[in-house]
Amino acid sequence: MRNKLIANDSWYNVETGLLDRRIFSDPDLYQEELKNIFARAWNFICHDSQIPEAGDYFRSYIGEDEVIAVRDRKQQVQVLLNSCSHRGNTVCRADQGNTRSFFCSYHGWNYDLDGTLLAIPGYEDFYRSDIDKTEWGLQKAAKVSNYKGFVFATLDEDAPSLEAYLGWVGRLGIDQIAFRGDIEVVDGIQKNRVQCNWKIAVDNLFDWYHPKVSHGSAMDIGIATNADMHPMNQMVILGEYGHAIGGPGLSEESQLKIVKEHGHKKPTSAYDRKEYTDIWRATDQARETLGPVGVRSRGHPNIFPNFWITLGGTQACLRIPKGPLETELWWFTFVDKSIPPEARREFVRGVSHIFGPAGLLEQDDGENWAHSTRASIGTLTGARPAVISMGQGHDQVVEDPSGQSHINTVVNEHGQRWTYRSWQEWMKADSWDSLMRNHSKAPEGKI
Amino acid sequence: MPDPVQSQKEMLTELSPMEHLLLQHEVEQFLYKEADLLDRRLYQDWLNLLTDDIYYWMPIRRTTTGRNTDSEFTKMGDMAFFDDNKDFLEMRIKKISAGNAWSEDPPSRTRHFVSNVKITSVTDTEITLDLNFHLYRTRLDSVEDSWLGRREDKLRRVDGQLMLAQRYIFLEQTLILAQNMSSIF
Ligand code: FES
Ligand SMILES: [Fe+2]
Numbered sequence: 001m002r003n004k005l006i007a008n009d010s011w012y013n014v015e016t017g018l019l020d021r022r023i024f025s026d027p028d029l030y031q032e033e034l035k036n037i038f039a040r041a042w043n044f045i046c047h048d049s050q051i052p053e054a055g056d057y058f059r060s061y062i063g064e065d066e067v068i069a070v071r072d073r074k075q076q077v078q079v080l081l082n083s084c085s086h087r088g089n090t091v092c093r094a095d096q097g098n099t100r101s102f103f104c105s106y107h108g109w110n111y112d113l114d115g116t117l118l119a120i121p122g123y124e125d126f127y128r129s130d131i132d133k134t135e136w137g138l139q140k141a142a143k144v145s146n147y148k149g150f151v152f153a154t155l156d157e158d159a160p161s162l163e164a165y166l167g168w169v170g171r172l173g174i175d176q177i178a179f180r181g182d183i184e185v186v187d188g189i190q191k192n193r194v195q196c197n198w199k200i201a202v203d204n205l206f207d208w209y210h211p212k213v214s215h216g217s218a219m220d221i222g223i224a225t226n227a228d229m230h231p232m233n234q235m236v237i238l239g240e241y242g243h244a245i246g247g248p249g250l251s252e253e254s255q256l257k258i259v260k261e262h263g264h265k266k267p268t269s270a271y272d273r274k275e276y277t278d279i280w281r282a283t284d285q286a287r288e289t290l291g292p293v294g295v296r297s298r299g300h301p302n303i304f305p306n307f308w309i310t311l312g313g314t315q316a317c318l319r320i321p322k323g324p325l326e327t328e329l330w331w332f333t334f335v336d337k338s339i340p341p342e343a344r345r346e347f348v349r350g351v352s353h354i355f356g357p358a359g360l361l362e363q364d365d366g367e368n369w370a371h372s373t374r375a376s377i378g379t380l381t382g383a384r385p386a387v388i389s390m391g392q393g394h395d396q397v398v399e400d401p402s403g404q405s406h407i408n409t410v411v412n413e414h415g416q417r418w419t420y421r422s423w424q425e426w427m428k429a430d431s432w433d434s435l436m437r438n439h440s441k442a443p444e445g446k447i
Numbered sequence: 448m449p450d451p452v453q454s455q456k457e458m459l460t461e462l463s464p465m466e467h468l469l470l471q472h473e474v475e476q477f478l479y480k481e482a483d484l485l486d487r488r489l490y491q492d493w494l495n496l497l498t499d500d501i502y503y504w505m506p507i508r509r510t511t512t513g514r515n516t517d518s519e520f521t522k523m524g525d526m527a528f529f530d531d532n533k534d535f536l537e538m539r540i541k542k543i544s545a546g547n548a549w550s551e552d553p554p555s556r557t558r559h560f561v562s563n564v565k566i567t568s569v570t571d572t573e574i575t576l577d578l579n580f581h582l583y584r585t586r587l588d589s590v591e592d593s594w595l596g597r598r599e600d601k602l603r604r605v606d607g608q609l610m611l612a613q614r615y616i617f618l619e620q621t622l623i624l625a626q627n628m629s630s631i632f
Contacts (some may be wrong), residue, residue: 068550094511094515095510096516096518097511097512097518120622186526187521187526188507188526189507190507192624192627193624193625195626216545218542221538221542221549222538223538275557331526348524348527348530349530352527352528353535357626357628358627358628360542362627363548363628363629364548364549366626366629367626367627368549370626417548
């Protein structure tokens with residue numbers, strides 16, 4: 001039965017908006033995802049500011065492959081597979097830090113910051129010099145690239161360039177953070193585990209249907225307003241390869257009003273909601289960088305597959321798969337280095353109150369995601385499709401002279417549908433070549 | 448200027464063994480009472496034990512090499528799991544009791560333990576403690592979370608009563624294995 005599911009050629013029905021729920025728990029399908037999605041995609045690894053000096057490293061994952069992002073002696077960021085060439089042991093156990101080399105704690109093979117194998121204990125006595133050290137350096141990501149300080153890596157050498165991969169939608173997503181100034185990651189990545197499939201977490205970032213209910217208590221106590229949590233004007237932007245942005249959108253008039261009222265101001269208090277979501281966009285420069293539509297998008301970008309950027313571009317959450325039924329959430333917090341220390345302090349405190357495992361919003365997400373995941377295991381509950389059809393066929397893609405096509409609408413599931421549709425295309429492709437040929441272009445017309 | 452740390456230490460050594468014993472007993476009874484209120488979900492009563500200027504903080508911990516342990520915990524002002532004043536703790540309590548805070552409704556069942564309580568300094572009004580804690584939470588039928596760590600609590604005597612003026616929580620976990628931390632530590 002499990003294998004049959006893989007052989008089935010449609011998990012998501014683009015006509016009906018119905019989705020085979022078993023994609024959230026099937027173990028074989030999960031293995032396919034690791035190969036066809038995570039090993040193929042460009043994955044966010046870390047931000048430049050986390051590893052400023054030679055020898056600084058940050059340990060992360062591409063799917064279930066453990067990687068180390070490290071700045072080598074030539075100031076190049078390397079993304080090395082954290083697995084010794086001898087027996088596979090990890091050569092780096094710390095989450096972050098600074099080192100001169102990566103020393104394997106099993107038998108002592110030692111690797112340079114760029115992955116070169118420096119030394120093998122017993123090279124002459126035991127190996128009788130009969131091993132070629134140059135062949136046994138650490139494996140490396142096929143390509144490493146950096147978009148405005150955001151380090152990405154792919155394990156697939158046939159992948160297109162990072163810029164091409166991101167396309168304008170992915171770049172717009174990252175620009176939501178990068179445009180905020182000379183940014184850096186605030187020290188401290190919040191990490192926790194949720195017993196959900198990673199796609200349920202991704203699905204949720206486009207979900208402006210759930211806040212009113214899931215986060216009702218946060219609204220009742222005043223940490224979030226109805227307007228924040230249930231914005232009626234929604235803008236959705238869909239990009240090639242599964243990138244998408246969904247959430248509140250400003251109308252042209254509202255944006256112009258903000259520019260008129262605030263265009264001359266420089267944000268001072270970092271945690272003023274208005275400043276954090278709106279005022280920083282109120283400049284010609286913002287319009288130029290983000291584009292005439294992008295500057296009005298206040299939604300949640302997802303860089304396919306699993307990198308979510310929050311509203312206002314202050315934080316990002318990486319959803320790392322840990323088997324079909326478990327996901328790690330890693331929160332990165334970005335701040336403009338130049339804001340005054342008090343504003344920074346206020347901002348940092350503020351974001352810790354919203355997201356992360358103790359954040360008053362995010363507290364209530366995990367259990368819903370876990371129980372939705374669990375339902376996909378049941379014989380009957382798993383066989384019943386998930387309904388992803390909200391608003392399907394009722395909206396129109398608006399073409400903009402700038403090329404920034406978008407959908408202006410109400411609460412909807414366009415972002416989710418696009419994600420699952422793209423996910424299916426990734427899963428069916430057996431190489432970058434076939435994915436490039438067969439993936440859906442950004443939609444036009446009625447949607 | 449006398450070194451404040453030094454003078455506090457002196458006050459501690461000035462206590463007679465009997466005074467120390469009584470104080471130790473008093474602070475432990477306070478901690479037990481506080482734990483009991485949380486476990487019985489008497490959150491308003493718990494709030495009443497906090498001074499208005501309480502600061503409640505749990506930094507993020509990382510696995511580091513032995514050489515890098517100075518960066519094991521995030522510093523105050525950088526990212527944290529809890530970074531709360533009294534107003535925000537009141538929000539947390541309001542939320543737990545809201546009836547639609549799904550991470551706590553159905554309510555979790557918790558058991559708070561404290562042990563290894565050491566009085567590290569004493570002034571006229573404040574007592575600083577270093578202690579170990581274990582917070583066990585279970586909810587629904589199979590969720591189990593267990594958080595252990597060290598705390599630095601500061602108690603203040605206000606009108607003869609002890610109140611909690613500061614709580615720093617240093618967890619043993621780096622990656623939080625729980626789906627959320629909606630409990631009060
Ligand atoms: S596994 Fe690394 S040296 Fe043997
Ligand atoms: Fe949510």
